[in-house]
Amino acid sequence: MSNLSKEILDAFLPEKEIISISELVSGHINDTYLVKPREGQQYIIQRINNAVFKDVPGLIRNKTLVSKHLHKKMSGSSQEIIERSVLTFLPSTSGSYFFKDKNGDFWNGMIYIDNSQTFEIVTDASIAYEGGKLFGEFLNLTEDFNASELIEVIPQFHDMSFRFSQFEASLIDASEQRLFLSAHLIKRVKGLKKEMHILQDLKEKGKIRLRVTHNDTKISNALFDMQGKGLCVIDTDTIMPGIIHYDFGDAIRTICNTAAEDEKDLDRVNFNGEFYEAYRKGFLEKMNTSISDLEKQYLPLGAKTMIFIMGIRFLTDYLNGDKYYKINYPEHNLVRAKNQFKLIESFEEEMGIVS
Numbered sequence: 001m002s003n004l005s006k007e008i009l010d011a012f013l014p015e016k017e018i019i020s021i022s023e024l025v026s027g028h029i030n031d032t033y034l035v036k037p038r039e040g041q042q043y044i045i046q047r048i049n050n051a052v053f054k055d056v057p058g059l060i061r062n063k064t065l066v067s068k069h070l071h072k073k074m075s076g077s078s079q080e081i082i083e084r085s086v087l088t089f090l091p092s093t094s095g096s097y098f099f100k101d102k103n104g105d106f107w108n109g110m111i112y113i114d115n116s117q118t119f120e121i122v123t124d125a126s127i128a129y130e131g132g133k134l135f136g137e138f139l140n141l142t143e144d145f146n147a148s149e150l151i152e153v154i155p156q157f158h159d160m161s162f163r164f165s166q167f168e169a170s171l172i173d174a175s176e177q178r179l180f181l182s183a184h185l186i187k188r189v190k191g192l193k194k195e196m197h198i199l200q201d202l203k204e205k206g207k208i209r210l211r212v213t214h215n216d217t218k219i220s221n222a223l224f225d226m227q228g229k230g231l232c233v234i235d236t237d238t239i240m241p242g243i244i245h246y247d248f249g250d251a252i253r254t255i256c257n258t259a260a261e262d263e264k265d266l267d268r269v270n271f272n273g274e275f276y277e278a279y280r281k282g283f284l285e286k287m288n289t290s291i292s293d294l295e296k297q298y299l300p301l302g303a304k305t306m307i308f309i310m311g312i313r314f315l316t317d318y319l320n321g322d323k324y325y326k327i328n329y330p331e332h333n334l335v336r337a338k339n340q341f342k343l344i345e346s347f348e349e350e351m352g353i354v355s
Helices: 006-012 056-073 079-085 125-141 160-173 176-181 183-191 195-204 244-255 273-290 293-297 299-319 332-351
Strands: 018-024 031-037 043-048 106-111 211-213 222-225 230-233 240-242
Touching (some): 006 043, 056 106, 056 125, 125 230, 160 195, 176 299, 183 332, 195 299, 211 244, 244 299
Antiparallel strands (some): 043 106
């Protein structure tokens, strides 16, 4: 039926008669399958890519701990509502929440949330608003979870000093042609260095506290019902300690770009202020009192910072000879970097910010 062996199915769904298995191809890292038994609800069985994630048991522990916490916070609701609002992970027959197969691959399982949909892009402010509510509620409900219990799934993922050290190292070995073609972007990166360290400095000084963060808040990781109302935050593999500006900013970066991330025509790359305000409104409605005045003050900088991080990562990879991101043509990463820095310019104009 698929690459799912009977061994894997039996680890999570013993004694279930499976009538169909279909692969879901929306993700870029893991292998995900929808499994339908003859009777009862459907399930998701997923292979976690241990070439990308180095500590898969720790990753699965992160997301199951947070999921259990969310279940407890919603204990006043019916089981049906909880299972449609929070990911519900399946224990394996060994009692753990993962199964390691004979090839050394790690698998986990969860209940499938039916009658739902995702969006790859936002075309209506109502979707941005609902997305803001979903991710805001996720942060609000995990506000009292001790983030120190979580491992750092991707070390230094949003560490600005680390990103700048990578960038500066790339300048040493880059070809003269690549340095020439990206000279204006290199100048822009250097000019933003001080501003782009503000949030990290506040975090390191303890002025903005660490909390549970999702760290991959693109709109496709928000699940909606068929009427377009927010249901559930999904794809929680990257849950780890962070600051709310990472989650807010990454959502804004992906929701508010009027063009694709690798659009060559920069005239088409603009920041959608309407979607920003819609997302911000929903986000703050659900954050309630769990966001401090200082955290709220720096939300716009969170958006700019997350756009910048992607820009510097694309530029660094271009200067390094395209070793990290897959490319379709020689200047693909340069185009991506230009795209992000154009988005920063449009963001500054829309928000009335001068860097």
